[in-house]
Amino acid sequence: MCSSDLSLLQSMAERAGAHLEIHRTDDDFFKAATFAPRTLPVRTSKGLQHSVVDPMGASSRAEQYARIAAASSEAAAPANANVSKQDLHRRLGLGSWLSPTAGNAVKEALKVGYRHFDCAHIYVNEKHIGETAFKGMSSSDRGKTFVTSKLWCTELHPTDVRPNCEQSLKDLQLDYLDLYLIHWPVPLKKDCPGRGSLAAATRLGVTELSTEHFSNIPLTETWAALEELVSSGLVRKIGLCNSGPGHVEQILASCSIKPAMVQNEGHPYLPQDDFLDMCAAHGIGVTAYSPLGNPNRPVQSPDDPVLLEDPIINQIAAEKGMTEEMGIISLGQGQGQKAMDLIAKSAEGGRSEEH
Numbered sequence: 001m002c003s004s005d006l007s008l009l010q011s012m013a014e015r016a017g018a019h020l021e022i023h024r025t026d027d028d029f030f031k032a033a034t035f036a037p038r039t040l041p042v043r044t045s046k047g048l049q050h051s052v053v054d055p056m057g058a059s060s061r062a063e064q065y066a067r068i069a070a071a072s073s074e075a076a077a078p079a080n081a082n083v084s085k086q087d088l089h090r091r092l093g094l095g096s097w098l099s100p101t102a103g104n105a106v107k108e109a110l111k112v113g114y115r116h117f118d119c120a121h122i123y124v125n126e127k128h129i130g131e132t133a134f135k136g137m138s139s140s141d142r143g144k145t146f147v148t149s150k151l152w153c154t155e156l157h158p159t160d161v162r163p164n165c166e167q168s169l170k171d172l173q174l175d176y177l178d179l180y181l182i183h184w185p186v187p188l189k190k191d192c193p194g195r196g197s198l199a200a201a202t203r204l205g206v207t208e209l210s211t212e213h214f215s216n217i218p219l220t221e222t223w224a225a226l227e228e229l230v231s232s233g234l235v236r237k238i239g240l241c242n243s244g245p246g247h248v249e250q251i252l253a254s255c256s257i258k259p260a261m262v263q264n265e266g267h268p269y270l271p272q273d274d275f276l277d278m279c280a281a282h283g284i285g286v287t288a289y290s291p292l293g294n295p296n297r298p299v300q301s302p303d304d305p306v307l308l309e310d311p312i313i314n315q316i317a318a319e320k321g322m323t324e325e326m327g328i329i330s331l332g333q334g335q336g337q338k339a340m341d342l343i344a345k346s347a348e349g350g351r352s353e354e355h
Contacts (some may be wrong), residue, residue: 103132111142130173150183161225187217287341
């Protein structure tokens with residue numbers, strides 16, 4: 001990449017940064033999550049606040065875009081020469097958020113070679129996925145398929161962990177999960193408006209949660225219950241979602257089984273390099289959801305930049321002769337310690353084969 005290209009990237013990053021409102025708080029919860037997704041639920045004296053954060057800064061985004069140009073030329077090949085096509089399909093997963101009939105997309109994705117599927121009880125579509133895509137799956141096909149589900153915020157009491165895992169298994173029509181994640185490390189009471197889902201709470205006319213909606217359940221106690229799922233054979237691996245260094249360090253200090261994976265939002269506007277380095281140092285994998293940006297995030301401004309419409313992304317894609325999506329995905333899969341699993345999304349399977 002020539003110096004003029006880098007200059008363009010830097011100006012783009014600065015322009016993007018100018019549109020991201022950065023909220024700062026002294027709240028202990030936010031301090032623990034020194035890395036966080038862009039829509040982090042922050043517990044404050046006023047209750048749950050959803051703050052848009054940009055922890056990387058313009059210079060890091062410029063560096064990330066410089067890597068797009070270098071990585072996108074290798075988009076048609078595995079991110080690592082030793083990665084097989086099957087392993088590559090495991091690394092590129094299909095998400096099911098905001099898709100009531102996600103089973104249709106999963107069924108089609110299986111046909112084109114996807115082997116990694118990201119689910120969650122709170123998505124309210126695991127039954128559809130199980131009935132449409134996983135029902136009657138042979139043991140051979142199951143062995144080639146990687147399925148993740150997640151434990152929701154209102155179910156973090158240790159006694160709730162196994163029943164919720166068993167419900168997901170029943171709905172998905174599976175005997176075990178490859179990975180089970182704590183969806184958000186924010187314990188909420190069961191009568192929390194919308195069960196703690198911002199979108200559901202908003203439909204009820206609730207825009208903020210008060211302190212009375214939070215539970216005092218130590219993360220380490222929930223984690224110990226997840227470890228029992230591994231011992232019982234219901235789950236192969238366990239991990240965290242929407243978490244930061246403070247959460248990971250808290251688990252590592254007391255766990256018998258360390259996190260196998262952390263799943264967070266990740267894309268060129270949120271490259272999270274420091275967090276990737278930390279996880280790599282501890283042998284923890286990282287999965288990035290919303291690798292193409294997060295246009296459906298519940299808190300956003302009309303002035304927020306749109307990743308796929310970014311002129312520099314457009315320019316690089318045109319020069320490399322590929323779609324913007326392919327360039328960004330090739331960057332995200334990376335190489336070496338920076339390599340990540342990615343969760344893409346195709347509502348009815350139409351874009352799965354391209355990805």
